[in-house]
Amino acid sequence: MADEARAASSGWGAFAEDDHDSGESDESETSSDEEENPSYAEYDDPDGVGMSPNEDEGESDDSDDSDDSDEDSDEDEAEGALYEYSPASAEAQYGTGADQARFSFALMDSVGEPSNLTLRLSAADVSSLHALVTRTGLCAMPVTAVCGPLLESARDGLLDKRAFDGVVRQLIPSTSLTLEERSSFSVLLSAVFYNFEAMLDGESGEYNDTANALELAIGMSLLCRGDKSSKLNYAWQVIDLDEDGLLNRAELLFFLRAFVRMLLALSFEASELGPIEVRRYATDMASWLSGTIIARYADSGTGLVSFDAFAKWYHDGFHQVAPWLELLDLSKWVLV
Secondary structure, three states, rough: HHHHHHHHOOHHHHHHHHHHHHOOOOOOOOOOOOOOOOOOOOOOOOOOOOOOOOOOOOOOOOHHHHOOOOOHHHHHHHHHHOOOOHHHHHHHHHHHOOOEEEEEEEEEEOOOEEEEEEEEEHHHHHHHHHHHHHHHHHHHHOOOHHHHHHHHHEEEEEEHHHHHHHHHHOOOOHHHHHHHHHHHHHHHHOOOOOOOOOEOOOOEEEEEEEEHHHHHHHHHHHHOOOOOHHHHHHHHHHHHHOOOOOOOOOHHHHHHHHHHHHHHHOOHHHHHHHHHHHHHHHHHHHHHHHHHHHHOOOOOOOOOOEHHHHHHHHOOOOHOHHHHHHOOOOOHHHOO
């Protein structure tokens, strides 16, 4: 598979250096953590296709993606898929019924109509996530312990794959993992990274092996200890750069999109999508939600939304249009 080759090209990603240090064979180039990276100071979106919280927000930032040629679309699908999903492959790994959806969520387009994508998380997806967060101990780590190092390792708002792998190695010693676990967890974590990968050129659709550090860190919070509210509050604070407790529509879109992209990264079935498609579906869903929140709950004078107003939106019944937010709490997966 194309993307398993991408993972393999980095020495099975996060655990390659540990394998080398323990004397196990590793033909890939080992990474170096000797370079010092400046602390993450402010949000940046150099790929030009994500929506910066500091920009005035339009309806959708990925409208041109649908105009890509069939050839580009084929390349994007190969770039974005770390797995080739099929019921047979799921059952072979996890047993009968592994392909059955445990969670299913309709994603809306930018005007609130159902898109042609349903986010499905199967029994196999749940098993994979359970193994990852429990065997690595991620589910016991506070959000700041995982997300902080990712943000600190960024350069100009971007995190490259080698830096990402370095952070994972620091957090998760591989000595307690079997070779099979190292391999499977590296593939899954690579799937997460590449789902957040930034485009080098929005027109060509080429990628540069880097991800938006802030969006990736927010997504990774799902794997950590804590309930839904604490993770939402953490994400709100790291996006709120001026520390006034308020977000504009572009910031709110970014906030919501990070969680949608993370869930798509964890979906075995959604891995058939290319990264451009993932971004488009996630952006459209977040665009509609953010517009709805701003229209009904923003301060009439500033057009900004507080965290309390966002919570009110959710509890006023709008959790029905974004029920996937409940999965920020790992206990809702029946994992921990």
